[in-house]
Amino acid sequence: MIPNWMRSTDRYVPPRDGGTFAIRTIQSLGGVMSRLQVQRGQQQGRALPAFWKLLLLLVMLVAVSVLQNRLALMAVTALVLGTLSFWPAKRLWQTLKSALAAAGLTLLLLLPAMLLHPAGASNQLVIVWKVFLSLTMLNMFNRTTQWNEITTALRRLHVPGIFVFTLDLTLKYIVLLGTLICDLLSALQLRAVGRHERKYQSVGGVMGVTFLRSAELSRETYEAMVCRGFTDDYKGL
Amino acid sequence: MHIPENYLSPVSCAVMGAAMIPVWIHAVKKTNEELPKEKIPLLGVGAAFSFLGMMFNVPLVGGTTGHAVGGTLIALLFGPNAACIAVSIALLLQAVIFGDGGVLAFGANCFNMAFVLPYLGYAVYRLIVKAGGGENCKPLTRYIGAAVGSYVGLNVAALCAAVEFGIQPMLFRDAAGNALYCPYDLSVAIPAMTIPHLLVAGVVEAVFTVAVFALVQKTAPDLTYERLRTERPEAGGKRYVPIFALIAALIAATPLGLLATGTAWGEWGADEIAEVVQNGKALGYTPQGLANGWEMNVLMPDYSLEGMNEVVAYILSAIIGVALLVILFKLISIPMKGRKQSA
Amino acid sequence: MKLIELDKITFAYAPDEALVLREFSLSVGEGECVALLGDNGAGKTTLFRILNGLSFPQQGSYRFDGVEITAAYLKKQADQKRFHKRVGYLFQNPDVMLFNGTVYDEIAFGPRQMGLPNAELEARVGDCLDLFDLRPLAGKAPYHLSGGQKKQVALAAVLALNPEVLILDEPLAGLDRKTQEKLLRLLRELKAAGKTILIATHDPEVSSALADRSVVLEKE
Numbered sequence: 001m002i003p004n005w006m007r008s009t010d011r012y013v014p015p016r017d018g019g020t021f022a023i024r025t026i027q028s029l030g031g032v033m034s035r036l037q038v039q040r041g042q043q044q045g046r047a048l049p050a051f052w053k054l055l056l057l058l059v060m061l062v063a064v065s066v067l068q069n070r071l072a073l074m075a076v077t078a079l080v081l082g083t084l085s086f087w088p089a090k091r092l093w094q095t096l097k098s099a100l101a102a103a104g105l106t107l108l109l110l111l112p113a114m115l116l117h118p119a120g121a122s123n124q125l126v127i128v129w130k131v132f133l134s135l136t137m138l139n140m141f142n143r144t145t146q147w148n149e150i151t152t153a154l155r156r157l158h159v160p161g162i163f164v165f166t167l168d169l170t171l172k173y174i175v176l177l178g179t180l181i182c183d184l185l186s187a188l189q190l191r192a193v194g195r196h197e198r199k200y201q202s203v204g205g206v207m208g209v210t211f212l213r214s215a216e217l218s219r220e221t222y223e224a225m226v227c228r229g230f231t232d233d234y235k236g237l
Numbered sequence: 238m239h240i241p242e243n244y245l246s247p248v249s250c251a252v253m254g255a256a257m258i259p260v261w262i263h264a265v266k267k268t269n270e271e272l273p274k275e276k277i278p279l280l281g282v283g284a285a286f287s288f289l290g291m292m293f294n295v296p297l298v299g300g301t302t303g304h305a306v307g308g309t310l311i312a313l314l315f316g317p318n319a320a321c322i323a324v325s326i327a328l329l330l331q332a333v334i335f336g337d338g339g340v341l342a343f344g345a346n347c348f349n350m351a352f353v354l355p356y357l358g359y360a361v362y363r364l365i366v367k368a369g370g371g372e373n374c375k376p377l378t379r380y381i382g383a384a385v386g387s388y389v390g391l392n393v394a395a396l397c398a399a400v401e402f403g404i405q406p407m408l409f410r411d412a413a414g415n416a417l418y419c420p421y422d423l424s425v426a427i428p429a430m431t432i433p434h435l436l437v438a439g440v441v442e443a444v445f446t447v448a449v450f451a452l453v454q455k456t457a458p459d460l461t462y463e464r465l466r467t468e469r470p471e472a473g474g475k476r477y478v479p480i481f482a483l484i485a486a487l488i489a490a491t492p493l494g495l496l497a498t499g500t501a502w503g504e505w506g507a508d509e510i511a512e513v514v515q516n517g518k519a520l521g522y523t524p525q526g527l528a529n530g531w532e533m534n535v536l537m538p539d540y541s542l543e544g545m546n547e548v549v550a551y552i553l554s555a556i557i558g559v560a561l562l563v564i565l566f567k568l569i570s571i572p573m574k575g576r577k578q579s580a
Numbered sequence: 581m582k583l584i585e586l587d588k589i590t591f592a593y594a595p596d597e598a599l600v601l602r603e604f605s606l607s608v609g610e611g612e613c614v615a616l617l618g619d620n621g622a623g624k625t626t627l628f629r630i631l632n633g634l635s636f637p638q639q640g641s642y643r644f645d646g647v648e649i650t651a652a653y654l655k656k657q658a659d660q661k662r663f664h665k666r667v668g669y670l671f672q673n674p675d676v677m678l679f680n681g682t683v684y685d686e687i688a689f690g691p692r693q694m695g696l697p698n699a700e701l702e703a704r705v706g707d708c709l710d711l712f713d714l715r716p717l718a719g720k721a722p723y724h725l726s727g728g729q730k731k732q733v734a735l736a737a738v739l740a741l742n743p744e745v746l747i748l749d750e751p752l753a754g755l756d757r758k759t760q761e762k763l764l765r766l767l768r769e770l771k772a773a774g775k776t777i778l779i780a781t782h783d784p785e786v787s788s789a790l791a792d793r794s795v796v797l798e799k800e
Contacts, residue, residue, distance in 0.1 A: 120415030170282025208452030
């Protein structure tokens with residue numbers, strides 16, 4: 001028999017306030033996972049294999065970091081922006097957005113130094129410029145490369161197999177465990193109908209359950225590997 | 238706490254990266270020894286867990302949220318050695334895929350968050366557990382250990398980052414004595430980094446660590462690192478001493494290496510200075526002009542260049558200008574095309 | 581006006597992906613019990629996510645008790661909480677619903693949120709434990725329970741909020757015969773008590789035993 005209170009409708013007025021940590025985490029994780037899952041329509045950078053692109057990116061990042069000659073930095077800028085100007089508008093914005101935000105943040109951080117010590121201002125502006133360049137290049141790389149291509153590229157760079165294997169697993173599990181966290185937080189959100197007094201218990205619960213699940217997953221992965229003939233030889237991976 | 242690209246000099250980045258190599262080798266070796274074979278996929282899972290933990294919005298007062306690094310937590314769950322690898326991988330992904338923390342600053346970020354944080358946090362935790370009665374201590378002792386360990390770990394990691402920032406203006410200056418990278422010296426960088434970490438981020442870290450650790454302790458204590466290796470007697474922090482010594486030596490050697498190359502600050506010979514000033518002019522960098530106040534054209538001051546450089550500069554300016562215009566027009570066109578679908 | 585009104589909703593997970601729902605309409609009156617049938621991938625879970633305000637259709641509208649449920653509407657904390665209080669959702673996988681340290685805390689999560697006085701809270705949680713004979717498990721970690729037990733704990737946790745609408749994603753799947761019958765009896769009682777129930781199932785028997793009508797979702 002169901003209890004009497006279940007037969008009637010509660011007169012319930014929810015409180016106004018409440019935390020938004022669950023929603024915010026869902027949103028930030030959602031963004032990350034959509035980037036990691038099959039990146040549709042991102043194969044534009046077909047001109048260059050991922051291996052060479054990764055090398056080029058590293059060389060360019062080092063170059064931007066080392067260069068103090070403004071003319072050389074201008075040349076890099078011309079190269080980067082020149083390439084970008086051939087990109088479609090929508091991808092352009094995705095690429096530039098975070099680079100602009102990071103450059104803006106850098107500008108803000110360095111502003112006090114520039115005001116206090118105007119003589120050094122041009123050097124600080126170069127940093128802002130370099131931050132923008134580095135992040136734009138990184139984003140260009142990411143927007144044209146799928147992560148499985150990145151791990152293949154790392155293999156060709158003779159990065160140890162166990163490392164690449166672990167990286168692959170990590171990416172897979174980020175999506176898997178991230179989905180679990182999002183689901184747990186959605187379920188929490190649906191039942192969080194009032195004032196959440198025990199927020200930290202819930203945080204511990206969500207991440208704790210996720211850890212337990214991840215321990216289970218790693219055991220299952222190993223067992224599945226053994227079932228498919230894996231013999232503890234991580235060098236052969 | 239992620240150090241972005243270009244705040245640290247390339248030399249600092251290289252040194253920090255070099256310092257991490259023995260740490261990583263040690264961590265991989267120890268992980269192989271300590272953890273049963275089937276736990277190897279645990280590194281991948283642990284890295285994923287670490288990555289996601291850093292993305293988790295931890296509730297703070299009044300509806301605001303903050304992020305934890307979770308280094309100590311990962312060490313408590315997976316062991317400090319596995320944590321070092323797991324956090325490193327998480328940081329690598331953040332840097333390469335999401336631009337969170339510099340790719341070149343990866344070594345420095347790993348040093349702070351994948352080395353100092355988990356090892357120190359775990360060591361403090363062990364100390365407190367030992368003081369509180371060893372393996373049979375009360376659960377509360379463990380939670381206090383986790384809280385203090387993660388708080389101390391994070392704050393020392395932040396201090397390390399602050400020092401890395403703070404030594405930049407001391408070591409790397411241009412001919413005019415102006416900082417080339419992070420312009421804030423130790424007297425600014427240390428309070429700017431440590432105060433927010435002491436007051437807010439450290440608390441977030443401790444709360445997050447204890448909350449998750451408590452649930453795992455209650456639900457499945459046998460899955461935590463301590464239980465996995467209780468059969469082995471505690472060898473303690475001694476094993477880490479060689480590594481700490483090596484890294485200290487590396488860091489100490491950095492300025493020496495710089496002095497040796499003759500580019501470090503304060504070691505200019507008379508003719509060297511003349512040469513650099515000349516170079517400075519060749520770069521169009523004239524401190525006298527800047528002393529009058531700076532304008533936007535300091536970023537493209539190369540019009541005074543002679544001969545070939547002038548031509549190159551003009552061509553480059555033209556390319557940048559045209560590219561900027563094209564990009565700008567494309568971006569302006571977005572709202573007109575895109576808004577309808579998103580509305 | 582019906583309690584739940586879906587008007588020609590269309591949904592896809594990404595702009596360039598296949599549609600999961602195409603111009604789907606459904607209205608459910610108060611106290612009605614509707615069974616949703618359809619193959620795997622036909623969009624039952626997606627539909628349920630929309631009904632709970634976890635996803636939003638790209639086209640068409642969803643009205644609950646006369647109010648259109650949109651992302652903007654649910655931004656307001658008080659509206660969101662009132663809506664979630666009235667609609668209960670049992671996920672298909674109970675694992676994702678259990679994030680507390682003990683079964684007791686799991687069931688008490690909702691009532692605690694509502695700020696019920698202690699005595700009432702304990703009574704409520706006790707009633708829910710009894711409904712599923714879960715008393716012996718009250719102090720255990722939900723993580724260690726069997727699949728069937730987890731499902732019952734999850735349902736108890738939803739019922740503890742006493743929602744007016746119950747949205748149940750395959751509540752009987754994976755349970756043994758005896759537990760299934762127990763649950764069916766419970767659901768019938770809840771229906772008799774005036775709850776509105778939407779239930780996704782593969783089992784035609786369940787729909788005929790419980791539902792006023794069945795809706796079949798076709799795969800796109």
